[in-house]
């Protein structure tokens with residue numbers, strides 16, 4: 304198969320996985336973390352196969368690093384500066400998300416469904432490949448004048464703000480267990496003052512910025528997948544917090560500050 308046909312096939316597969324993800328998320332088919340029923344949260348035996356949470360995260364995030372890198376370096380003849388900058392930004396994010404963040408999460412004893420690991424690995428493999436291909440083959444990313452376009456400038460700003468919100472929110476969640484506890488508390492500070500799913504809001508901004516910066520179908524499809532995955536989970540988490548904590552701030556929105 305020609306490489307551009309493989310790219311289109313990967314995009315189509317990601318769209319189908321996104322539709323399946325949306326369905327699964329709305330039906331809460333294979334919940335993890337706080338949405339996982341408490342009797343299953345630390346279960347090591349039983350009918351559902353699971354992995355330790357940090358191992359699961361290390362495993363299923365890894366293709367975003369290697370699939371993107373292999374595609375970028377092996378399938379393209381040359382690389383202009385804009386493509387190299389996007390390569391560096393992607394790899395820097397996934398070095399953190401794929402290798403450092405899973406080890407920082409305070410989720411010892413927690414289990415993650417094996418089905419989600421397999422699904423996440425497959426999606427990340429396709430997504431790493433599609434984005435690596437898009438960035439290394441796009442004609443508009445071959446000239447340095449790309450850095451002066453509104454696409455790149457606005458995209459970089461949106462992605463930078465999103466990355467910071469996401470990083471800050473993840474750190475606040477990690478800090479909630481600094482005393483060694485394993486349970487749940489009401490997140491405080493940062494964008495959690497406004498919304499229950501501050502980390503997901505940052506994530507959605509980050510990949511929206513990436514889609515603008517790269518101006519690619521792969522970037523757009525990744526944002527759509529992220530929305531399909533995280534919007535229903537944000538809603539379910541918000542309901543979970545309200546049911547769990549009588550003192551949960553009534554003014555806190557679900558995902559989008561001041562709006563929803």
Ligand SMILES: NC(=O)c1ccc[n+]([C@@H]2O[C@H](COP(=O)([O-])OP(=O)(O)OC[C@H]3O[C@@H](n4cnc5c(N)ncnc54)[C@H](OP(=O)(O)O)[C@@H]3O)[C@@H](O)[C@H]2O)c1
Nearest residue numbers: 336337408409410413476479486487488502503506529532
């Ligand atoms: N692009 C995408 O499609 C995508 C998909 C999924 C995740 N992500 C990103 O990956 C990161 C992690 O996602 P996630 O779904 O695991 O986020 P999460 O459900 O909010 O959990 C993040 C970590 O914080 C802990 N935690 C959450 N709420 C807590 C609370 N109220 N009190 C104490 N600890 C709490 C969790 O522990 P437990 O494990 O014990 O619940 C987990 O270790 C986020 O930055 C997210 O944006 C991206």
